[in-house]
Amino acid sequence: MLRYSGRRRPAAPTAKQPHPDKLPRTMPLPVSTSALRLHCFRALQPGPRLIVTGAVHGNETCGSQAIERVVREFDSGALVLLRGSLTLVPVTNPLAFERGQRNGDRNLNRNLLPTAQPQDFEDRVANVLCPLLAEHDVLLDLHSFHSAGEPFLMLGPQNNDGPLEPFALAADEQALALRLGPRRIVDGWLNTYADGVRRRLARTQPSAMRANSNRRLGCCCAKAAPSPLPMHCMPGCWRSATYWPRPTSPPRRSTTA
Numbered sequence: 001m002l003r004y005s006g007r008r009r010p011a012a013p014t015a016k017q018p019h020p021d022k023l024p025r026t027m028p029l030p031v032s033t034s035a036l037r038l039h040c041f042r043a044l045q046p047g048p049r050l051i052v053t054g055a056v057h058g059n060e061t062c063g064s065q066a067i068e069r070v071v072r073e074f075d076s077g078a079l080v081l082l083r084g085s086l087t088l089v090p091v092t093n094p095l096a097f098e099r100g101q102r103n104g105d106r107n108l109n110r111n112l113l114p115t116a117q118p119q120d121f122e123d124r125v126a127n128v129l130c131p132l133l134a135e136h137d138v139l140l141d142l143h144s145f146h147s148a149g150e151p152f153l154m155l156g157p158q159n160n161d162g163p164l165e166p167f168a169l170a171a172d173e174q175a176l177a178l179r180l181g182p183r184r185i186v187d188g189w190l191n192t193y194a195d196g197v198r199r200r201l202a203r204t205q206p207s208a209m210r211a212n213s214n215r216r217l218g219c220c221c222a223k224a225a226p227s228p229l230p231m232h233c234m235p236g237c238w239r240s241a242t243y244w245p246r247p248t249s250p251p252r253r254s255t256t257a
Contacts, residue, residue, distance in 0.1 A: 031094045039088040047084025051136040058096025063142025095121045152184035
């Protein structure tokens with residue numbers, strides 16, 4: 001799983017650039033809150049299965065606009081899928097997107113796994129999205145951040161057979177990350193984030209509820225779900241993460257404080 005983050009809004013307006021609030025929206029309005037809108041492309045030759053999601057947080061619309069642009073390029077013939085399959089989800093959380101806010105009923109990005117008894121809108125989204133993720137080999141999750149800045153990309157874990165997120169495709173994921181072209185790549189955040197969540201739960205939850213902490217990590221993981229669904233977490237801190245400069249040769253790592 002790769003997470004790519006860019007600016008939430010365009011840069012500050014100049015004399016030749018209209019104010020961001022006056023720019024035309026490329027998303028169709030209104031967005032339905034009764035279904036997820038998908039764009040699916042299937043090549044005639046076999047290959048990797050990629051899914052790209054936007055607007056997991058409803059006020060982060062860079063990914064949604066980028067996906068709509070890609071769809072238009074496929075429609076015009078500017079892009080052609082040669083192998084494998086591509087699934088595009090421009091608005092992953094329609095309720096939050098419709099409201100123009102981060103969450104609908106709750107934060108989908110902190111708790112994503114199927115449930116037999118959905119209690120809120122994001123539970124119903126998860127019941128559709130998790131099986132869809134499991135049908136693909138690669139997830140590229142597009143987010144935006146609050147102010148102007150350079151895009152960066154977040155990698156999943158290194159190869160491991162541990163309980164949090166077993167993984168065996170780190171080299172392939174790193175190769176894809178470099179192919180996407182950002183100058184800043186972050187890894188090493190997953191365990192740090194999980195440790196922070198557990199510490200927060202230990203301070204705030206009654207002891208009888210701590211056994212359910214795996215669900216609160218926001219993970220579609222083997223312990224919390226009946227099948228090995230992809231992890232979907234967003235880090236809450238950066239300590240112990242590693243930043244890679246964009247390399248022309250294998251990246252040299254430097255650890256942040």
